[in-house]
Amino acid sequence: MGKLEKQFVEMVEGMPAFPQNVYRVLQLTSDINCKPKELVRVIDSDPVLTVNILKAINSPYFGLTRSISSIRQAMVFVGVNTVKNLALTVAPLEMLPESDRNDHFLNDLLLHSLCTASIARGLARKMGVEEVEANDYFVAGLLHDYGKVVFARFMQEKFQAAMQRASRDRMPLEQAELEIIGIDHAEIGAQLVTRWNLPEELAQCIRSHHHSVAEAGRSLLDDCVHLANRASRKLGYGHSGNPSCELVVPEPIRSLLGQNIESVLVSLGDVVGEMEKNQLLLRS
Amino acid sequence: MKIRFWGVRGSIPSPGPATLNTGGNTTCIELRTDDGELIILDAGTGIFPLAQTLFPELPLTAHLFISHTHWDHIQGLPFFIPSFIPGNTLKIHGAFDPISRRSLREVLLRQFEYSYFPVREAELKARLQYVTLRERESVRIGSATVSNLLMNHPVLNFGYKIEQNGKSVFFTGDHEELYNIYDPGEPGYDEYGRYMDEKNQAIIEFIRGVDVLIADTSYTIEDYPAKQGWGHGTFDGNIRMARKAGVKTVFFTHHEPTRDDRNLERVFQEALDRNPTQPGDPTFLLARERLEFEV
Structure with a gap:
């Protein structure tokens, strides 16, 4: 293993563990028959x-x-369903790194991630994906840019330089990262998700979220997160630090929802309402 | 005080020949204080026929108390005619929604949105005031007091108590008797049981000795096992609660929408038979649309 690779592995290992229970909460709360004690x-x-x-x-x-x-007490005093809905609202935030109010980059990235997550889940539902599985789309959207959090934590200067380069030369951020850091955020994010023992499809989806939609062997998850990422930039909620934004609706989505991104977004329903709720959450 | 039922159905209106006697409108109760003030408990479809009777007293002030914002308790609100007429005042009380983080006004406003209703709230001619209540916060209306307690339902739900001149009425809104989410012997069973006892005791203390208890009685004990956790009460559970609290008169309401008149009378009678009269028992009655009761 080269020196650089070793450094990347150390960075991934230096990240906090993934809150598995939060993932489980998302799964549980999407089941109408979920047992309160569980x-x-x-x-x-x-x-x-x-x-x-x-x-x-x-x-x-x-x-x-x-x-x-205690949670048991909460179940009695505010009711089972209220606790369930509260858990569902609070849980996604816990998957994201703790935000510092003054860290604008991180706050913008969190908002971008939440919005990408919402849109990815919306697209999944629209494409007929079962609700429990649609949660994975949400999680993938939430984590797709986590590699940037790793960079911001361990290689702040180089990451800053990559962002400036991308912005100045109007080039994709991942390309600037490759040149300056030697690895892009998609790859490091995928490695992190693998280390967290999340499903391999999730790692694959994060790894390929900037790849061309024409690439062979792409899954629906890959396509939805790819489109959601770009759509959330287009909607202007949050900022991912990536200036380039070319919008192509991937084929399977195009044949069902059309190729016009605006009409795809409209077909998702109240995305804006969900975004506004996300913004509120981040501020609270 | 005087109460009059305008909507006694739960969940969804259920009009038709089979429910003529009981009525098919969703929850709405008119309460007149001794000073003649108008208090309205919930704004289900029953608020529409109530509104028809109010024209002689315009301009008026209506004090509306919303137990919770599920459809069957608010769907009549856009059709409350006095809100369209200048000079009237509508004071709407209820809880903040802590999950969507919306105030009572924001939650109710949605009903007046373009998608759902042709008139925007801003176009209503009456004076609208919204009062967000905290648990156990009381409001004075003339010489009457309205206080509240959180009950047990899938959404935050206030039970309201109205007191005046030594008389009192309590309306549960929607309420399910608490149940232990653990099986006996499981870790957590005893602890959960203790919290339940505390909450149950708080409810009993709150309604102790009220003259009238109006209680969500959607289910029979036969219906209940399949509907545990849906947030509604049973005849037997409410009989228990009323006895413990030493209530004088109980009105069973929020009737299950598929229960026709004959069926309702039958299950009511069966519940009374299962719970033979004890000394000091309350009078148990079925709430019916337009039924009036002097407290």
Whole structure:
């Protein structure tokens, strides 16, 4: 292994572990027959998620007269379904790195990721993907740019230089990264997801999210995340640091939803509403 | 105080010859205080026939209390005619939605959006005021007091208590008796049970001795097992609650939409037979559309 490769592996290993329970919460909450006690078990086993849910329940938004100190208690005092919906709202944020209010780049990236996630899931539903599986599209959208978080954490200067180069020369960011860092964010993100033991399709999807849609062997997941990434840039929610934005609707989506990106977005319904909710979440 | 039922159905309106006696409109209860103030509990489709009776008293002030914003409790609101007429005031009370982080106004406004209704809220001629309530916050209306308690439903739901001159009425909104999500012997069963006891006790204390309890009674005990977690009460559960709280009169409401008049009378009678009268028992009655009761 060359020195550079070794450094990349160390970077990936230096990242925090993936909150598996959060992933499980997303799966559980999309099942109408989910057992409340199972949900309690999964939330309870994740201290960060538990704290975030309790924080929300004890906030003035709920306006309760009594303070709630456990998930079981919350189930009784605000109801099973309210806890379930709260978990669903809080969980995706936990998959993202902790944001510093002053870090504009990271905040913009988080918003971009959430929006890509929403659109990718919307596209999946539109394409007839089952709800439980549509969650994977959401997660893929959420994590597709995670490689940039790795760069920002371990190679801030080089990453800055790559972004400036991309912006100045109007070239794709991944190309600038390859030239300046030696690896692009898609590849490092894919390696991270593999290390997190998430499904291989997810790693593949992240690895190929900038590849040409004409490439052979692309899955629907790859196509949806590819399009969602570009569409969310076009909508202007958040910023990914990548100036180039060429919009091609991949073939399987095109034959069902048409080739005009605006009409594809319109067909997804209230994407903007969901985005606005995402913005609220990030600010809270 | 005087109450009058204008909508006694749960979930969806159920008009037709088979429900003529009970009525098919969704939840709406008119309450007149001793000073003649108008309090309206929930704005299901029953609010429309209520509105028809209000013309002689215009201009008026209506104090609306929304238990929760599921359709069957708000779908009549856009058709509350006094809101179209200048000079009237509509004060709408209810909870903040902590999941969508929308105020009561934002949640209700959606009904007046282009997709759903031809008139925007901004075009309504009455004065509209929204009051977001916190749990147990009370509001005075003349010499009456309206206070609330969080009940158990898939969405935050306030039960409302109205008190005046030593008399009181409690309306549950939608409420399911708490159940333990663990099986006996499982870890968590006892702890969950303790929280349930605490919450149940708080509910009983809140409604202790009320003159009238209006309770969501969607299900029979036979219906219930398939509908656990849907957030609605049973005849037997409400009889238990009313006895514990020493209530004087109970109205069973929020009737299941597929239950016709004959069926409803039958399951009501069966519930009474299963729970033979004890000394000090409340009077148990079925809520019917347009039924009036002097508290």
